[in-house]
Amino acid sequence: MRSLFAKRINDIPKSFIREILKVIDNPEIISFAGGLPNPEFFPVEEIKEASNKVLAEDGTNVLQYSTTEGYLPLREYIADRYFKKQGLKISPEQILITNGSQQGLDLIGKTFLNEGDGLIIEEPGYLGAIQSFSFYRPKFNSVPLLEDGVDLEVLKDTLAENDCKLFYGVPNFQNPSGITYSDNKRRAVAKLLEESNTIFVEDDPYGELRFIGEDIPLIKNYLKDNTILLGSFSKIVAPAFRLGWVVMSMDKMEKAIVAKQASDLHSNYFAQRVIYQYLIDNDIDQHISRIKEVYGRQREMMVNSIKEYFPPEISFTEPEGGMFLWITLPKELSSLELFDMAIKEKVAFVPGSPFYVNGQGKNTLRLNYSNVAEEKIEEGIKSLAKVIKRAIN
Amino acid sequence: MRSLFAKRINDIPKSFIREILKVIDNPEIISFAGGLPNPEFFPVEEIKEASNKVLAEDGTNVLQYSTTEGYLPLREYIADRYFKKQGLKISPEQILITNGSQQGLDLIGKTFLNEGDGLIIEEPGYLGAIQSFSFYRPKFNSVPLLEDGVDLEVLKDTLAENDCKLFYGVPNFQNPSGITYSDNKRRAVAKLLEESNTIFVEDDPYGELRFIGEDIPLIKNYLKDNTILLGSFSKIVAPAFRLGWVVMSMDKMEKAIVAKQASDLHSNYFAQRVIYQYLIDNDIDQHISRIKEVYGRQREMMVNSIKEYFPPEISFTEPEGGMFLWITLPKELSSLELFDMAIKEKVAFVPGSPFYVNGQGKNTLRLNYSNVAEEKIEEGIKSLAKVIKRAIN
Numbered sequence: 001m002r003s004l005f006a007k008r009i010n011d012i013p014k015s016f017i018r019e020i021l022k023v024i025d026n027p028e029i030i031s032f033a034g035g036l037p038n039p040e041f042f043p044v045e046e047i048k049e050a051s052n053k054v055l056a057e058d059g060t061n062v063l064q065y066s067t068t069e070g071y072l073p074l075r076e077y078i079a080d081r082y083f084k085k086q087g088l089k090i091s092p093e094q095i096l097i098t099n100g101s102q103q104g105l106d107l108i109g110k111t112f113l114n115e116g117d118g119l120i121i122e123e124p125g126y127l128g129a130i131q132s133f134s135f136y137r138p139k140f141n142s143v144p145l146l147e148d149g150v151d152l153e154v155l156k157d158t159l160a161e162n163d164c165k166l167f168y169g170v171p172n173f174q175n176p177s178g179i180t181y182s183d184n185k186r187r188a189v190a191k192l193l194e195e196s197n198t199i200f201v202e203d204d205p206y207g208e209l210r211f212i213g214e215d216i217p218l219i220k221n222y223l224k225d226n227t228i229l230l231g232s233f234s235k236i237v238a239p240a241f242r243l244g245w246v247v248m249s250m251d252k253m254e255k256a257i258v259a260k261q262a263s264d265l266h267s268n269y270f271a272q273r274v275i276y277q278y279l280i281d282n283d284i285d286q287h288i289s290r291i292k293e294v295y296g297r298q299r300e301m302m303v304n305s306i307k308e309y310f311p312p313e314i315s316f317t318e319p320e321g322g323m324f325l326w327i328t329l330p331k332e333l334s335s336l337e338l339f340d341m342a343i344k345e346k347v348a349f350v351p352g353s354p355f356y357v358n359g360q361g362k363n364t365l366r367l368n369y370s371n372v373a374e375e376k377i378e379e380g381i382k383s384l385a386k387v388i389k390r391a392i393n
Numbered sequence: 394m395r396s397l398f399a400k401r402i403n404d405i406p407k408s409f410i411r412e413i414l415k416v417i418d419n420p421e422i423i424s425f426a427g428g429l430p431n432p433e434f435f436p437v438e439e440i441k442e443a444s445n446k447v448l449a450e451d452g453t454n455v456l457q458y459s460t461t462e463g464y465l466p467l468r469e470y471i472a473d474r475y476f477k478k479q480g481l482k483i484s485p486e487q488i489l490i491t492n493g494s495q496q497g498l499d500l501i502g503k504t505f506l507n508e509g510d511g512l513i514i515e516e517p518g519y520l521g522a523i524q525s526f527s528f529y530r531p532k533f534n535s536v537p538l539l540e541d542g543v544d545l546e547v548l549k550d551t552l553a554e555n556d557c558k559l560f561y562g563v564p565n566f567q568n569p570s571g572i573t574y575s576d577n578k579r580r581a582v583a584k585l586l587e588e589s590n591t592i593f594v595e596d597d598p599y600g601e602l603r604f605i606g607e608d609i610p611l612i613k614n615y616l617k618d619n620t621i622l623l624g625s626f627s628k629i630v631a632p633a634f635r636l637g638w639v640v641m642s643m644d645k646m647e648k649a650i651v652a653k654q655a656s657d658l659h660s661n662y663f664a665q666r667v668i669y670q671y672l673i674d675n676d677i678d679q680h681i682s683r684i685k686e687v688y689g690r691q692r693e694m695m696v697n698s699i700k701e702y703f704p705p706e707i708s709f710t711e712p713e714g715g716m717f718l719w720i721t722l723p724k725e726l727s728s729l730e731l732f733d734m735a736i737k738e739k740v741a742f743v744p745g746s747p748f749y750v751n752g753q754g755k756n757t758l759r760l761n762y763s764n765v766a767e768e769k770i771e772e773g774i775k776s777l778a779k780v781i782k783r784a785i786n
Binding site for chain 2: 036135238264
């Protein structure tokens with residue numbers, strides 16, 4: 001008897017976050033669970049102007065089918081920005097517009113992964129990537145994150161013992177941990193991957209959102225064409241457009257374009273035109289500064305509240321950018337059990353275990369600060385502290 | 394030595410149409426090659442109004458992340474329309490918003506197809522579906538199209554000799570052939586598929602564009618939950634939005650939502666809101682009437698010109714709707730060779746062989762009439778007739 005469904009779909013972890021977000025759809029709950037940017041900064045008026053402009057000036061074209069690669073001036077804009085910000089020379093032909101970085105991940109799986117191919121992922125790792133890659137049934141190897149990035153000793157052993165095609169990581173303000181790789185670590189990772197001919201999939205949705213310290217070069221600067229780089233407009237403009245991009249060398253890009261075409265022909269062309277118009281008519285750097293200023297304050301409020309209210313057994317990360325912070329509870333505590341208690345106290349978070357591919361992390365959890373008003377952050381952390389203390393005793 | 398790319402990607406036919414469209418990017422060429430709707434009917438002004446309205450009324454929400462399933466009122470609208478037009482009872486929960494029907498095809502492959510699973514496709518079949526499904530490495534079985542739909546005898550034998558999980562077809566004004574299944578044929582197909590427990594993937598992007606004869610019920614009316622139905626706003630509103638949908642029973646939908654989430658989280662939410670606003674603020678039926686009126690005239694002009702200028706050895710379909718018409722040349726002619734001759738005469742078409750999974754169809758070709766001005770159609774057909782006559786002699 002044949003099975004109705006493909007085997008691959010039975011391997012997929014159900015999105016726990018999705019389920020959680022359903023539970024906490026209650027305005028009384030202070031939610032640190034989401035991964036949403038703060039809508040206060042969505043440039044509604046500017047998007048309206050951009051949209052009116054492209055429709056008025058080129059209406060029939062902006063509503064027609066377009067090329068799989070994406071709108072060329074938008075790809076040129078992205079290439080220019082990499083050069084200005086990072087000194088990275090990338091040609092627009094090496095950029096493919098995708099439906100958010102999430103589609104970039106899917107296209108990477110589709111283009112590169114055979115069943116059983118070795119894939120390294122950070123521990124904890126980004127849930128959306130675990131889900132997306134799982135469809136291609138790779139062999140996951142996870143490498144723990146230390147304070148300054150991935151554990152090099154474990155990475156070295158993993159590369160020696162396994163044939164790993166890809167290493168997926170988020171070196172800037174990682175989701176879920178908020179950890180950033182130091183420059184030394186980036187260089188060391190690049191060197192190890194170069195030696196083992198492993199491609200680094202460098203996901204960088206938060207890179208522009210640094211509010212403490214100095215920017216550090218992308219690993220692509222060191223590993224060059226052995227890197228596939230992902231970016232997104234979701235965190236710096238607006239997520240609804242589902243516009244991101246993936247950067248890869250031309251030999252890889254030729255195949256990825258075929259994968260993109262088979263997946264959905266091309267990304268929403270109207271949205272590409274609107275975003276481009278918005279970017280050239282506005283000062284995006286000023287816009288990003290405003291976001292960073294507020295996220296920085298929200299992060300500070302959360303870190304200070306944790307220091308004030310949490311018991312000393314709790315350890316936590318102190319992110320220099322991005323949207324998330326990571327909590328490690330004493331070993332014997334379960335964040336899943338804590339979740340039910342927390343909901344009763346009207347505060348929510350994401351339990352950590354779904355971010356592990358090896359069943360670990362039961363005593364960890366993720367907190368988001370970008371989408372919670374400053375004044376609510378202290379209140380929520382206070383409630384959470386109460387729940388943690390109760391669980392410890 | 395491991396291979397850089399996934400095996401699946403080496404199986405994919407390069408999009409011939411894509412290559413062709415590059416060749417004919419010359420305004421002097423009369424192109425019957427594209428598959429584009431006529432941009433004259435894109436509701437530019439109405440889309441502008443809808444966009445301004447949703448941004449003014451609910452700006453921060455329309456720019457935020459949203460649900461994987463899609464905007465509920467839009468799914469309700471689609472469900473209502475199926476009931477009004479077809480008497481089909483579909484609940485909004487059975488509808489998933491996708492990036493055009495193309496993504497629907499990819500999600501079906503992802504959710505249902507294991508390598509080697511039997512898949513039936515029409516001969517000739519829709520190229521985008523062949524490409525999309527090829528990524529999941531099914532065993533293709535093609536069944537020829539007759540004037541009133543698929544050849545039932547061959548279908549019966551194919552089902553008897555192979556374990557076929559899916560049958561993909563376009564019963565209304567098929568791409569590429571323009572053929573429509575008769576009602577009797579639809580009933581017979583449903584019966585055969587029911588007996589073999591094969592799911593019919595009913596792709597219906599052109600169903601609303603009938604300009605001759607009466608609407609015929611969808612096969613879903615007869616095969617019920619053993620059907621997966623695909624629809625799209627690309628041909629009735631505008632393609633740039635990349636908004637389509639897929640309808641399936643809840644047991645299937647639960648899995649397809651996981652596939653969609655892993656693929657790109659959700660479709661462009663801003664675009665969903667704009668399209669919905671457009672649909673409720675405007676008379677879409679009147680809009681579709683205008684499209685049908687013009688496409689009908691364009692189709693008539695093409696059919697009449699073919700009758701007048703083509704030599705009698707050429708056979709062709711006379712579509713009752715949609716955008717395409719299919720030409721069969723004498724067996725010894727190659728439409729690929731004809732293509733090069735035609736380009737010199739400044740007329741273009743799509744050679745037929747890429748629409749076959751079995752290497753057949755070398756003497757066939759596809760003509761599009763929807764995106765060519767009426768006065769150019771006669772001129773282009775005249776040039777093409779000249780080329781065909783030269784090739785015959």
